[in-house]
Amino acid sequence: MxxxxxxxxxxxxxxxxxxxxxxxxxxxxxxxxxxxxxxxxxxxxxxxxxxxxxxxxxxxxxxxxxxxxxxxxxxxxxxxNDKFSPSNPLSKARMRQIMAVIDSYFYAPAIRTIVIQRLIVPTQGGKTDEDAVKNAVAPAKTALEAIESLTVGSPYLLGSELTIADFYLIPIFFYLSNTPEFEAIIADTPKIKSWWNEVSQLPSVNKVCA
Ligand SMILES: N[C@@H](CCC(=O)N[C@@H](CS)C(=O)NCC(=O)O)C(=O)O
CATH class of the missing domain: 3.40.30.10 (Glutaredoxin)
Known part of the structure; x- marks a missing residue:
């Protein structure tokens, strides 16, 4: 072991x-x-x-x-035993695309700007940079809509099994869903909206993120 x-x-x-x-x-x-x-x-x-x-x-x-x-x-x-990576080559490529989109295009506007400015800066005695938050909504929305187009979305991002792609997006959603910008960012991603309703109830998510 x-x-x-x-x-x-x-x-x-x-x-x-x-x-x-x-x-x-x-x-x-x-x-x-x-x-x-x-x-x-x-x-x-x-x-x-x-x-x-x-x-x-x-x-x-x-x-x-x-x-x-x-x-x-x-x-x-x-x-x-590779349970969290699809064996189908196309689904595996979709998983890697979602991970890369999160790394390259979603994490920065969603976490580095919106979440840090809204949820962390005020707790450290600072003031939210409203312009930075406002400017981060469009790139976060663009990235999430790209992810929406790569997902199956029911119940998990790539279908019936959890994959590493779910593990990438869940922790970001856990924070982002507590910001006022969340509704605008998910406004045009219906599959991801129902995905979030499902995965946010997982006991592992409660244990690790709450
Ligand atoms: N490319 C890295 C990114 C990891 C990352 O950005 N971690 C953040 C926390 S979520 C961090 O270490 N931030 C501290 C810092 O940037 O000083 C990975 O995939 O592990």
Whole structure:
């Protein structure tokens, strides 16, 4: 059995992506907190594991792996018998497209701007940058509509089975759904709307994200 430690703070969406896979696989793991609000992710000790100072980093039997796509695909093979990757080549390509769209086009407007400005900045004594939030809605909407066109959406993004694509989008939705911008962003994505109603009820989501 692989000995698994996830290095990263529990509030991180990408850490939650990895943990959702582990929870759904029913695998035991350790979570080693690495704070991103207090700069612990840029300590020499952590940079030795991940030179970019991003969380998560996976430690598996003494090997360190960073980048969530690499981590989740590795874990899927090692602990879940590839249960969370479609065997059909086209569906697998769709899964990878959704992961890449999230990384490249959705995460920045949705989390780095809207969620951070609306949910984090005020709790740290700052003031929400309303212009930045306003300007992030259109790119977030464009990215989500691209994801909508790649999904089956019932009950999960790629059909009857959970895949890594679901684990990528769920943690972002968990935060974004608590912002006033959410309704505008999902206004033209009916499949993703019903997907969210379904997946937000999963016990693993409650355990990892709530
Ligand atoms: N490309 C990385 C991105 C990970 C990432 O952006 N993690 C965020 C937390 S959700 C982080 O480490 N932020 C801290 C920082 O940028 O200083 C991956 O796929 O793992």
């Amino acid at each position: 692989t000995n698994i430690t996830v290095h990263g703070t529990p509030i991180s969406t990408y850490v939650r992506t990895v943990r959702l896979l582990l929870e759904e696989a029913g695998t035991d793991y350790n979570l080693k907190d690495v704070g991103i609000l207090n700069g612990e992710n840029n300590s020499a000790e952590y940079l030795a594991k991940n030179p970019f100072g991003k969380v998560p980093t996976l430690e598996a039997d003494g090997e360190f792996i960073y980048e969530t796509a690499a981590i989740t695909e590795y874990l899927d093979s090692v602990v879940a």
